[in-house]
Amino acid sequence: MDVTKVRFRLGNDYSCAQVTKVEVVDGKSLSEIDLINIQRLAQRVVDLSKFKSRLQEYLQNKMSDIAPNLTTLIGEVLCACLISHVGSLTNLAMCPASTLQILGAEKALFSYPLQLALKTRGNTPKYGLIFNSSFIGRASRRNKGRMACYLAKKCSFASRIDCFSGSKNPTFGKEFLLQFEEKLEFYETEDDPQKVAIDIESSNDPEKEPVLNVMNTVVSSMSLDYPPEKLNVYLSDDAGSPITLCAIKAAALFAKSWIPFCRKHKLMTCSPELYFDILKTDQPKQGNEFLAEEKEIKEKYNVLKEQVENAGRNRIPPTKDRPSHIEIIHDDDEMNVICDDLTNMPRLVYVAREKRHDQPHHYKAGALNALLRVSGVMSNSPYILVLDCDMYCNDPSSARQAMCFHLDTMITKSLAFVQFPQRFYKLSKNDIYDSQIRRAFKKLWQGMDGIQGPVLSGTGFYLKRRALYGGLTQEKDINLYQLKANFGSSNKLLSSLQQGVNSNVLSNKDQLHEAQVSDPWFIWFVIYFTGGICHHLFDVFSTGESLNVWWNEMRMGWIKCVTCNLFGCLDAIMNIIGIKKRELKLTNKAVDKDELEKYKKGNFELQGEKIFLVPLVILVLLNIVSFIGGIVRVVTQGSFDEMFGQVFLSFFISILNYPIIKEMVTRKKNATA
Known part of the structure; x- marks a missing residue:
């Protein structure tokens, strides 16, 4: 060792002490061969450093040309590792975010500890190669899984843009980078990014x-x-x-x-x-x-x-x-x-x-x-x-x-x-179709506030x-003790509903029993029927609506039961057994002037799907015939007690559907004319 250089670099007494130690320590002087080997090793280190710089520059240029957005997001090294692992950029673009998140962790996925973790509901691998991202390293331990999931989603987007867009502009990668920075800041500081966007x-x-x-x-x-x-x-x-x-x-x-x-x-x-x-x-x-x-x-x-x-x-x-x-x-x-x-x-x-x-x-x-x-x-x-x-x-x-x-x-x-109720315009005073959906928006949804809202x-x-x-907020095997945690203040209501389902079922003999008017127990049928009607009437009046709204809602409720519910059940059954494929038909929003005039006058329009009109017309005609036949039987046989309920029900349904009967008669006259 050159003592002069040591003194020059260190100087003062401290350097002298160090030099003294060097002189005292046992050792061997370096030979010329040792100096040559040291010089070669140093030169090798310098060459490797230059090669690393050239390789890094090549990789950066290559990745910026192949996947500019993905490179901007996670860097060229991690981008190259992901593409190399799956074989090509196209294969990477075809991977869903859930697969991309655990690329590189295949051995851990199929190992025995994972099977044990699945049985015991323990922790499973949350990330693979993307764990090497600096974003995951910056996240706290409890947020690493969240950030890995979010990073995988953004990488999936970026890879698809790079693969299928044909553009070399890293605009989306820069946007993803800013979004990821905001998300990381949100998880670390609990400060919502873009709070009101x-x-x-x-x-x-x-x-x-x-x-x-x-x-x-x-x-x-x-x-x-x-x-x-x-x-x-x-x-x-x-x-x-x-x-x-x-x-x-x-x-x-x-x-x-x-x-x-x-x-x-x-x-x-x-x-x-x-x-x-x-x-x-x-x-x-x-x-x-x-x-x-x-x-x-x-x-x-x-x-x-x-x-x-x-x-x-x-x-x-x-x-x-x-x-x-x-x-x-x-x-x-x-x-x-x-x-x-x-x-x-x-x-x-x-x-x-x-x-x-x-x-x-x-x-x-x-x-x-x-x-x-x-x-x-x-x-x-x-x-x-x-x-x-x-x-x-x-x-x-x-x-x-x-x-x-x-x-x-x-x-x-x-x-x-946050759900806002719908308000409708162009409604006539006599809304025969119940188009405003009053019961849902003004009554039911406000009552659902205690059971997770509408x-x-x-x-x-x-x-x-x-x-x-x-995932879902409700499990399959949920018990009553978990209801409060999942449904807030609605546990008592849901508990009563579950107990109500387990009530005893009436026998066929009890179901087929028909009470006569002279029977004192008939009063309970009257109370039940009138109570339901009065409750609905009070419901309508409490929202500031008129008697016409109540009557129209009664009619439309009956029509929906006969048409919508019936064909909805049939459609669901056909979808289940594979007879018919599920499809969605949009309602025609275009307004016809003739239909609008009929609506303003309070007249029904029966120009819709004929298949829906068949059960509706059949039941209306059946109730008219039943009413007339019941009156004839009461007059001829004097069976008022037995026939009163049936006659009254047929009469009520016929009066309720008077606009439909009127439209049927009008169409018949127009057809004959």
Whole structure:
């Protein structure tokens, strides 16, 4: 060792002491061969370092060219390991997120400890190769499994984009990276990322649903009283029609004038159709400036209607085989447009999912799943508003109201969605079809608040995205002690329901017993019958409705039992035994003028599916014949006690269905004329 160099580097007394130790320690001086070997070893280390740098640069360039989004998300080394493990990028893209999460842990999956863990319900492997990601290392021990699951989902998205898009732009990878950083921060600090961002999703079929109504739904959802940068509106065109694409572009152009008009004058009706044609509830200041702006907006809306109608004349039949089509119609961020508070607009996206004639597409459920995937990639907002294409946002403050519930720290952990009841317009005073569904929205759902709240109505609900992930909240072998934990304050009710199911069954002899009018026990049948009617009547009056509503609900309840329930059971049985495939037929939303006039006059329309009319007409005629035959038997045989119940029931059903009898007679006269 060179003592001079040691002294020069260390200096002072401390260095001298060190040198003294070096001189005292026993050893052997280095020979020339040893120095040559040390120099060769050092040169080898330098060469390996340069080779590593070249290899890393090559791998980075190669992975950025093959899988740019996946490389941006997890790095080139882990990306190469995943692709090498499965064989190709295509194989990796075909792997679901659950498989991708445990790639590399195959030995642990099929080992004896795993079988033992499955039997004893112990811990199973949660990650494989993706454990090497820095994200998993940054997560705390209790959150590593969650982050591995979330990272696997994003890797699955990124690999499919890289494999099938043909683009080398890592935009989605950067977006996934930001989302993952937010998710990691959320799990570590319990601070919700993008806390009030909302995705608005709607689906339609232009063959059955008027395109103009769909555009009103889109414009009304974009006009919500909510920060526009936190709103993202997605429209699913399940038919892939160019009419809808053309119409949504025209609607986005009209929204640039309509949204500032609503915000400036604080309109409560944010649907153009309702504002101009139907409702006149908004009464803003009737100044000259307002009237001039209103006239200008109405002219632009008429132009929109004309464009939609012209596009509808050139109908192109939908194809059963088509690729997916996703187009951003409007986005202020991508356009680099600086807008003020009045002119700023939400992001608007058009989605037409891929369809193949030999692949099941699952109708509306498939459309909503496609919207969830697209919104998860583009915005990934923690809350989702789902709207049917014929539903308008009649209250622009509904989003803020829903967020008050979702952000309440007392209930947010147990809250999955906030359901808004539906309100219907164009209803006649004599609503013969019970179109407002009063009993469900005004009575039943409010009573369900103690048993986990109402069920989803399919539209008008603000859903927490995290509620879509996870298993069932109810197990098969649940006992009464677990009811309170699973159902809150409803355990007593559900316990009574279970005990009620185990009640004794009456024998056939007891079931066939018929009480006569002169029998003193007949009074209990009268009390039961009148009690049910009076309870329903009180139910209607308590919600502020009239006697006509009660009578119409009675009639429609009977009709639904005869038609909907009957054919629903038959359809379910045929699906189970394989005679008929399950399918979804959309209701035609187009309004016929003749049908609308009949509805306003309180007349039934029997132009629907004939198969549904057969049991309805047969039972009505059967009750008329039974009533006449019962009267004849009472007069001729004097069997009033025995026949009173049957005659009264036939008479009640005949009177209840008088509008149907009237329509049958009218159609018969028109046919003979």
